[in-house]
Amino acid sequence: MHVVPGLEVLYFGTPVVLISTRKEDGTANLAPMSSAWWLDQSCMLGLGNSGQTTANLLRxxxxxxxxxxxxxxDAVDRIALTTGKQSxxxxxxxxxxxxxxxxxxxxxxxxQPSELVRPPRVEQCPIQLECRLVTATAIGPQATAFHVxxxxxxxxxxxxxxxxxHVDPNRWDPLIMKFCDFFGGGINIHxxxxxxxxxMPHRNDRRSMV
Incomplete structure (x- = not known):
């Protein structure tokens, strides 16, 4: 039986992405996000307007x-509640x-130095995609959709x-963000x-299993 719960969060599960960009002073910023999907050689990113990454990417x-x-x-979670914004x-x-x-x-x-863009890569990440911005479209007053x-x-x-x-799907195990929790291989891992x-209301249930 289906119900209509009025969902507050629609993060059903997507890969975590660490976006590296350059700040105004030329130093690197790094931000974890998961509102991303790919089509052919393009990617769509959804980012909040208040973050440093949005400002860097637009500039x-x-x-x-x-x-x-x-x-x-572990590395992703360490930077999860941080922002490059001084204020x-x-x-x-x-x-x-x-x-x-x-x-x-x-x-x-x-x-790790990039080859075609100025922001650095993350050496430890098995997959790194150097990108340029194509378009930026407002999603209401609080977010922007970026086509890169x-x-x-x-x-x-x-x-x-x-x-x-081609990437071997049996060897590639992406870190998945699902309703704000971390999953790998279909299991809540951290x-x-x-x-x-x-x-999130399920955080206490998760802790009881750790």
Whole structure:
């Protein structure tokens, strides 16, 4: 039997992406997000307007989409409730966000030079997509949809099916964000600071299983 619960969150499950961009001073910013989907050689990104990544992407018009595997969940969670904005927006402060100027160091991640764009790649991520901005479209007053073109894809060699240009789906285990919680291989694999900040009702159930 179906019910009509009036869902407050529609995060049914998508891969986590670490977006690297450049701030005005030329230093790197890194932001975890999961409102992303791909079509051909393009990607659509949904980002809130109050974040540093949105400002950077609109100004610099390029980024790197770094896809972490499920084993990188610790690093992703360490930077989950941080923002590159020096002045933390009120709604984020209420969720527990704080300003962090160097998310690479906080996440214990390594900057790797890109080849076609200025923002760095995340060395530890098995898949890294260098991108340029094509269009930006407002989604109401609080968010923007970004269409980016993938200029170059970097993939760990052991993820490629030998003799092809394809990723082996049996070897690639992406980190999935589902209703603000982390999943890998279909299993809830790590407590989520984001779920706590969003006050998700299932967070206590998850903790009881850890």
């Amino acid at each position: 610099e018009r390029e980024c790197v989409l770094n896809l972490p595997s499920s084993v990188m969940v 933390v927006p009120d709604h984020k402060a209420r969720q527990g966000y704080r300003h962090e100027p160097d998310k690479f160091t906080l996440g214990r991640l390594t900057q 073109e993938v200029l170059r894809a970097h993939v760990e060699e052991d993820l490629i099916i030998p003799g092809t240009h 407590p989520s600071r984001l779920a706590e900040g969003w006050n």
